[in-house]
Amino acid sequence: MHNLHDFQASCEEFEEYVSYEKKDKERFVVMALLALIVFFIGYVVFVYRRQVVGLWRLNRHCSKAFVNVPGPPCLPIIGAVHQFKWNNVEFAYQLEKWAREFIITKNNYYGLAKVWVGPVPIVFCGTQESIRPILESNTNISKPATQYDIISKWIGTGLLTSTNEKWFRRRKMLTSAFHFNVLQGYHDIFVQQGEILVNLIAKEEGYFDLFPYIKRCALDIICETAMGTAIIVRLMVTVSTSRLCKD
Incomplete structure (x- = not known):
């Protein structure tokens, strides 16, 4: 009987030892993965430090400038991306729903709504009054390359997709023709x-x-x-x- 009890005790001790070793290995793997993630993030931040600083400043400026503009709830860094519908048709209906909710239904005085895509907000102009200052401006004529590059592949670099001085010259030539x-x-x-x-x-x-x-x-x-x-x-x-x- 004593030998049987000793054998059972030895088995239990061995199982505890194996379980402890397994947990120890799991902790080591988790710590190694965390170290790799931290190293990768640090490497990216160091290599693209100028872009990161510029993005951080833009985020701070936009957070203050658009604090009163309504929009869907967002999280730090990722914004509202976690709420996006990844099907193109469903995403289009989702944007329409947000437009109705934050511009039309709530009788938004500014006629604006914002959606944070990562650390940068995209502002939608939903009324004539909100878009008029942009269309009538002679200074706010630059267009973001990231979004307009997609259209350029379709229609080329014309009046719609050109920006800054190129856009100003072409607009001046065509204004009289499109009176x-x-x-x-x-x-x-x-x-x-x-x-x-x-x-x-x-x-x-x-x-x-x-x-x-x-x-x-x-x-x-x-x-x-x-x-x-x-x-x-x-x-x-x-x-x-x-x-x-x-x-």
């Missing part, structure tokens, strides 16, 4: 081409690519207004016009 009195003379063409576009889109079923229709509509309007020639590309199914629209 309201000038555009009013082409009203009938815009209406006619718009009706053709709507009729063609109405024939589609389910999901479809809208971009080819927009390109052809723009080409029709440009040809008829600038050159006085109505070619109606969207109603012509030829190899040459198809290649022209693709180019």
Whole structure:
């Protein structure tokens, strides 16, 4: 009996020893991972210290400037990213919901809403009064490269995507051409081409690519207004016009 008890006691001691060793190894792995994470963060901060300092200053400035602008709740560093819907369609509806909640429903005096994307806020202008100071300004004409690079891949570097001095020069040249009195003379063409576009889109079923229709509509309007020639590309199914629209 004594031998049996001694054997059981030895087994229990061995199990405790193994359990202690296992926990000790787990602690070591956790500490090693934490050390690697701290080292990696420190390395990134050191290498990109100028960008980090600039981002920190921007965060402080924006936090004070937009303190009264409503928006969804956010957390330090990550902002409101943890609430984002990762499906594109659901994310679009989520932004619409936030716009209704923070701009329309709450009768926001400023007509603004903010969403923190990491340490930087994106401010949405929801009324004419809120966006007018930006559109009428001759100094606030710079555009963030990160967001506008996506559009540039689609439509190139034109008046919409250009910034600073390049934008100012082009806008000055085109302002007279797009004066309201000038555009009013082409009203009938815009209406006619718009009706053709709507009729063609109405024939589609389910999901479809809208971009080819927009390109052809723009080409029709440009040809008829600038050159006085109505070619109606969207109603012509030829190899040459198809290649022209693709180019």
